[in-house]
Amino acid sequence: MKLSRSIRLGIGILAVAVTATACGGDETRSVSNSAENGNLTVGIKFDQPGLGLRNPDGTFTGFDVEVAKYIAGQLGVSEENIEFKEAPSAQRETLIQNGEVDYVVATYSITDSRKEKVDFAGPYFVAGQSLLVRSDNTDITGPDSLNGGKRLCSVAGSTPAQKVKDTYAQDVQLQEFDTYSACVEALRNGAVDAVTTDDIILAGYAAQSPGEFKVVGEPFTEERYGVGLALGDDESRTAINNAIEEMISSGAWESAFQETVGASGYPLPAAPTVDKY
Structure with missing residues (x-):
């Protein structure tokens, strides 16, 4: 049996409404x-x-x-x-x-x-934004030394990444990853020269790999x-x-x-x- 156009349209609208309710029911979560x-x-x-x-x-x-x-x-x-x-x-x-x-x-x-x-x-x-480098690095001592096309890693959607875009975009090549652990791994294998995020986060990564990394410079933001x-x-x-x-x-x-x-x-x-x- 064929359904009339108006009935089919009504069913379609009902289906959309049910789907929207199912998908959006938690949006007012308290x-x-x-x-x-x-x-x-x-x-x-x-x-x-x-x-x-x-x-x-x-x-x-x-x-x-x-x-x-x-x-x-x-x-x-x-x-x-x-x-x-x-x-x-x-x-x-x-x-x-x-x-x-x-x-x-x-x-x-x-x-x-x-x-x-x-x-x-x-x-x-x-906290405050800072820089993590390999322990043998002597070139990067703070944000003022981010020049010459250095490769800097941060996380997409983060405040530190936006700070780099706003302030240091002319000096560095910013690479944005999904996680800071991915940035740290890139630093470990030499794919980037430094990682930037908040000092307390970087301190944790440095402590996790003693002697491999160090936090350099004074914090240059307040987070x-x-x-x-x-x-x-x-x-x-x-x-x-x-x-x-x-x-x-x-x-x-x-x-x-x-x-x-x-x-x-x-x-x-x-x-x-x-x-x-």
Whole structure:
């Protein structure tokens, strides 16, 4: 039996509506609502030693991981009820906007352009962009020595990559990879001359391969790490800000830093002031 054109059109519209509902049903995800249900999905990095690292046994370690767990605990969710999801730099906003995660703790710098897409709690840490080179390198000592077409690696979608484009594009050949671990491997095999991102991230990679790499120069930016969450989720942002303040005031923030980043030799900085914008 043939269906009339109007019936076929109606069925098509219904199918599109059902598909849109199925795909977009999580877009209004709220951290507080998820916490009330007893489970949280949190975006972290999987390849950053000292900050967010997936270990061979499937466990996760690092300062960002500890911050994520502390926040969850303050929201009433135990560690075993947290699902960690990988959040590469270029995908962090998308993961939040699509409702695939409740919040992101992944060396996520708070910027005005990002605040147009997602909200931030924090900051929970303040870092600065720096440079990682091979230990025998004597040419690169800081951003002022990035000249002569040196090959510099950073990650697509990251604040450090954008800083290079804005400030040093005439001096260097920027190569953008998906992860910093890929950049470090390129540095190891001589495919690039330096890697740039935040000093605390680079310190972790240097500590992971003693004697092979070194961090050079003074930090040349200020990066305020925030917890990313859905735009307009004010209730959850307030709850996360309160959790960060409690972590700092209780001493848990310093303990988490020493247990994760401290081994790299990176000095303990002053605790940040939470910005309740």
